[in-house]
Amino acid sequence: MDPSTIFKNIDRGLLLLIIAFIVSSFIQNTPKKGPALFIAGNTKAHNTDKGLKDYYKNYFPIGVAVSAASLHGPDSALIVKEFNSVTPENDMKMGPINPSEGVYNWKNADDIVDFAVSHHIKIRGHNLCWHNQEAIWMFKDTNGKPVTKELLLQRLKDHIFTVAGRYKGKIYAWDVVNEAVDDSDDTTQIYRKSNWYNICNGPDFIEAAFKYAHEADPHARLYYNDYNSEHPVKREKIFKLLKKLIADHVPIDGVGMQAHWKLNDPSPDELRKALDEVTSLGLKVQFTELDITIRLPQPKPATGAAAPGATILPTPDPGYTPELEAKQIAQYKMAFDIFRQYKKFITSVTFWNVSDRYSWLDQRGGGLMGGAAAAAKAPHLLKKAYPLLFDENRQRKKAYWSVVNF
Template identity: 80%
Template sequence: MDFSTVAKKASSGLLFLTIALMALSFVQCTPKHQVTSSTTTLINPDKGLKDYYRDYFPIGVAVSMASLHGPDSALIVKEFNSVTPENDMKMGPIHPSENVYNWKNADEIVDFATSHHIKIRGHNLCWHNQEAAWMFKGPNGEPVTKELLLQRLKNHIFTVAGRYKGKIYAWDVVNEAVDDGDDTTQIYRKSNWYKICNGPDFIEAAFRYAHEADPDAKLYYNDYNSEHPVKREKIYKLLKKLIEDHVPIDGVGMQAHWKLNDPSPNDLRKALDEVTSLGLKVQFTEMDITIRLPKSTPAPGTAPAAGGAMPTPEAGYTPEVEAKQIAQYKMAFDIFRQYRHFITNVTFWNVSDRSSWLDWRGGGLTGGAAAGVNTPREVRKAYPLLFDENRQRKKAYWSVVNF
């Protein structure tokens, strides 16, 4: 049809109606799982991410109390069929002292999810960050013994996992226990857990306790930078040892706090191939793709900025970075679908760009410490998610569902 002819002959009202009808006709003739190349056409506004991926894997989101009691709640119900408590089940917040448990927030999240028929991932049972400091002190204030520490860990896991038995289908049992350094002989992070146990025995113990507390729950080891070659091999060695020792573990959580150029498709595939070669499942547990650059290092002979701070580039959500983010999300989900038989969940860390833990993290963005209380409090917008600051679908959203 000649659009210029239509425009000349139709009144403004008729022109609008004509174009609208043509657009509707195009949508009806387009396969329901595709969008136009502009990624702006809503194929079916009633469908959410969970619906597009119904035949692949659940799509989840990390939630807080604010997201349950505000405008985010409707978006959560529409788009997602899995939730992870962002902070409210971590050891420090839920178990601040030996005989005190804070159940209110965790219970509300569980009740919200179950009332909307949404699956729940538990996060997490053992971590070096947001830990309960009292666990590492003996009865008289002296350093705790290994035996007492493991007993306290067991009591914690039995109490928390036991309370939600039958409601939480999967747990991040141990979080970020692998060392980040380039020394390939140093596999484990030198955390309080590692130091007091004089090794990684706490990892095996945590998985055995979790399995005893809830035999039906799926148990995951969760970490970041799982695609980076050195850390990938360290994680592989940990997993292989757990399997050889007949430790009850079902899979690996790859956090997926990613950047516009990291990971590469090759590194992501290698990480997936290594984990699945062990017979383990994979969940992408904390996904976001920041547009921000790491803090830069001054060139040799260049003085740092005033006060000793490094410059922090902030270009904003420009068309250039938007295009890179769209491409990175598309690459990731293209690969996820190819590994559909091994991937059992993909979860985004926060709901929309309106509020992301990365906005409050001003460091080098090396990963980890998601929503940790000790992260720097410098606001730099990261725009890392599929929904913008007004909770509207971004173009990156359509790159994920356009298959």
């Protein structure tokens, strides 16, 4: 039959209804927002209205380390959009907040807490006891001599009660003790020989700090925090410390794995092994200081290659090349793939700094030491590390999409 004859036989009203249905369906299925974004090799659309916290709302909070200054500039909007947890980068560390006996610098810490509370953002406290950025006055008596163990622990208690007590009910988790485990390959040396360890003649300060923190805020979650937690030797040292704390009925809730990582470190197997060991003890895990530097380790000079006292120049800054970018994307994807697999044990993932515009790693003199994030007095030789998910213009990098597209 001729098509024109078919249309002549269709009731005009019915035809109008059919046309209206087709137009309505087209409108309803047309995106109402701007065009979706894509990256090469990925057919999944990028939703630019969602933040990291939204992608991971069914997994764990996504946090970021902040300074008081970052709350009043362009970083502020990015923090609110992307994250639902913050950690003070420096402003609650013992030295900055309690520089002398009875003196406390509250302004910056208060600003961070007030900002987070006003935006309904969770707060991790960092930290209550550390060998770096410490309050030097705590270790000396009025004559400048080393204090007794008893006096040092009393000062530690006063500090923890004052700081944790001030933010009771607002800070939900604390890094109570930071980096107390020895970082060498000497398997017989478990603890770092810090002022805390030396004056206490052992690790008693660790147990004391956790007990004081629990007394100061019984509802706060308490974490032991350290770097290189995935490296086999240090991993086992941390495991021994954790088993001792649990055996001694110390109030500890979990472990903070700092996650200052490199393009090829840790391996997937190392990361899973570290997670399996911690969770086997019934403890939770938080990744507390995540960044993945693109900088490669500097080769150590051969014996006799340089005269004593000679200056060893850092390797040239390669920049954020496509090759390094691809490796960083792969490492971030690997990490978050594993994080999601362990979601019932992981209670937070926090990035250390907001964007590549600023990273504590840029001030590390080209070296690649782990830990001591944002430590004062680090060498100030700028060598960009490009370690985060946002570039120097605070724009999402390709690594961002490798983390959220799952």
